[in-house]
Amino acid sequence: MKPIIANILNLSFVSKTLVILNAVKNLKVIRYSYFGDPCLTDRQASLRSRMTKTKYSSTLLLLFFLIFSFQIFDAQAQRFPKPEFESGYIQAETQIPVPRSDALEYMDVLVLILALSLVTWLVLKKRSRSGVFWISIFSILYFGFYREGCVCSVGSLQNIALALFNPGYKIPLTVLAFFIIPLLFSLFFGRTFCAGVCPLGAIQDIFIWKPMKLSTWIQKLLGLIPFIYLGLAILYAATSTDFIICRYDPFVGIYRLNAEFSMYILGGIFLATSIFIARPYCRFFCPYGVLLNWVSRISVFHMTITPTKCIQCRLCEDSCPFGAIEVPDSANLKESRKDTKKRFVMLIIIIPVLVLLGIWTGFQFHENLAMVNPKVRLAIDIFEQESDPNIITGPMYIEPIAIEAFRSSGKPVEQLYMEANELIEEFQTGSMWLGGFLGLIFGLTLAGLSVFSYRKDYEPNKGTCLSCARCMDFCPVGDEDELIVKS
Ligand code: SF4
Numbered sequence: 001m002k003p004i005i006a007n008i009l010n011l012s013f014v015s016k017t018l019v020i021l022n023a024v025k026n027l028k029v030i031r032y033s034y035f036g037d038p039c040l041t042d043r044q045a046s047l048r049s050r051m052t053k054t055k056y057s058s059t060l061l062l063l064f065f066l067i068f069s070f071q072i073f074d075a076q077a078q079r080f081p082k083p084e085f086e087s088g089y090i091q092a093e094t095q096i097p098v099p100r101s102d103a104l105e106y107m108d109v110l111v112l113i114l115a116l117s118l119v120t121w122l123v124l125k126k127r128s129r130s131g132v133f134w135i136s137i138f139s140i141l142y143f144g145f146y147r148e149g150c151v152c153s154v155g156s157l158q159n160i161a162l163a164l165f166n167p168g169y170k171i172p173l174t175v176l177a178f179f180i181i182p183l184l185f186s187l188f189f190g191r192t193f194c195a196g197v198c199p200l201g202a203i204q205d206i207f208i209w210k211p212m213k214l215s216t217w218i219q220k221l222l223g224l225i226p227f228i229y230l231g232l233a234i235l236y237a238a239t240s241t242d243f244i245i246c247r248y249d250p251f252v253g254i255y256r257l258n259a260e261f262s263m264y265i266l267g268g269i270f271l272a273t274s275i276f277i278a279r280p281y282c283r284f285f286c287p288y289g290v291l292l293n294w295v296s297r298i299s300v301f302h303m304t305i306t307p308t309k310c311i312q313c314r315l316c317e318d319s320c321p322f323g324a325i326e327v328p329d330s331a332n333l334k335e336s337r338k339d340t341k342k343r344f345v346m347l348i349i350i351i352p353v354l355v356l357l358g359i360w361t362g363f364q365f366h367e368n369l370a371m372v373n374p375k376v377r378l379a380i381d382i383f384e385q386e387s388d389p390n391i392i393t394g395p396m397y398i399e400p401i402a403i404e405a406f407r408s409s410g411k412p413v414e415q416l417y418m419e420a421n422e423l424i425e426e427f428q429t430g431s432m433w434l435g436g437f438l439g440l441i442f443g444l445t446l447a448g449l450s451v452f453s454y455r456k457d458y459e460p461n462k463g464t465c466l467s468c469a470r471c472m473d474f475c476p477v478g479d480e481d482e483l484i485v486k487s
């Protein structure tokens with residue numbers, strides 16, 4: 001019996017799921033056969049009935065055991081006791097959740113897909129704001145408080161950057177799934193992930209109360225921050241320096257109920273700001289939002305404010321708390337061909353200049369950016385200490401713990417300098433790319449401000465619309481083109 005149990009425990013998640021499905025199917029077959037066959041004698045029928053009952057209960061037992069074994073897998077992650085020290089050492093509190101079993105991680109992916117499918121259906125088919133709201137509550141509870149904000153799609157882009165630039169890092173399949181699946185949904189249906197599945201967006205959303213309308217230029221200016229954040233996050237992840245999105249995530253500490261005081265304050269500021277400036281983190285910080293915005297622009301089945309056609313009633317004009325509704329352009333905005341040509345030539349000149357300026361700025365600041373890397377900082381500290389012995393002769397001098405740890409490791413300092421130099425070179429290349437990228441984005445943003453698209457109807461901006469479904473309730477047009485009077 002023991003080897004059978006061990007074999008079952010060692011089955012992969014997929015095999016176990018298949019065995020469970022098979023067991024469920026068997027249960028149905030057994031139940032069906034229990035209803036008896038009129039051609040059998042009483043004795044035969046009673047014998048079959050007994051056999052069926054035994055089969056039924058043993059299959060049921062197997063099913064319970066298999067489902068229960070998922071929990072055993074999870075518990076296995078914790079089966080070794082934490083090390084005991086007799087030196088008064090206090091076990092540090094972990095900042096990230098304990099690892100989950102593979103089975104539960106796959107379950108998270110399944111929940112993600114189900115929640116995305118449901119919210120997409122609610123937005124595109126049912127056009128239900130209340131449905132989206134309840135999914136948001138679910139996401140706060142499941143991906144937020146239960147899963148403690150990890151793994152999250154927003155942070156997963158750092159794992160992708162790390163995997164791309166460090167062949168030694170094997171990215172977990174579930175993290176890859178959390179990165180790709182919301183992008184795929186955005187590609188087809190718009191940002192339904194932001195609507196109610198992302199726990200960071202959902203927690204801000206429920207705080208929206210009296211949202212202010214921000215002017216276009218403020219939105220465009222603040223909208224540049226996510227690009228800078230995205231660039232820095234990729235740079236620091238690619239150089240194995242840090243996962244800054246996770247480190248400065250304002251809500252994850254709230255979800256884990258163990259944030260440092262400063263992070264509680266930061267999270268509190270974001271939530272308080274959400275009351276008047278809807279979803280400030282999503283609109284002016286989220287680096288993953290940049291990718292979702294790009295992908296959503298070409299989405300095939302994006303939500304529309306009106307179910308059929310826009311009658312220009314203007315009722316939805318101020319309904320979007322995120323300023324994502326594009327108003328029709330009046331005819332007088334149309335410019336002469338000559339003006340359009342002039343501006344086009346100007347932009348052609350300005351964009352490459354901004355890119356070059358960005359590359360130059362990146363080059364100038366690469367050492368400052370590299371200082372964030374702990375190895376580079378350690379090398380600089382040791383170099384300064386060795387080149388100025390007066391630093392360590394003062395009576396108040398306490399050797400930094402990182403230097404003390406390095407010295408006791410026995411590693412030659414020359415090797416540390418060499419590794420730090422290599423890192424600084426990586427930062428030089430990365431910072432120049434970052435500068436060039438930001439120069440291009442600034443140039444395109446300028447271009448976007450001065451290019452008009454001639455729109456006739458009220459439409460959501462496919463890039464910035466978070467598919468929250470609020471504006472739909474303001475539209476008086478019904479499914480059949482008829483007008484609906486809403487109280
Ligand atoms: S913008 Fe970012 S934080 Fe906001 S809902 Fe979308 S992915 Fe989440």
Ligand code: SF4
Nearest residue numbers: 320465466468469471
């Ligand atoms: S669905 Fe889009 S356009 Fe409509 S209110 Fe929500 S974010 Fe704004």
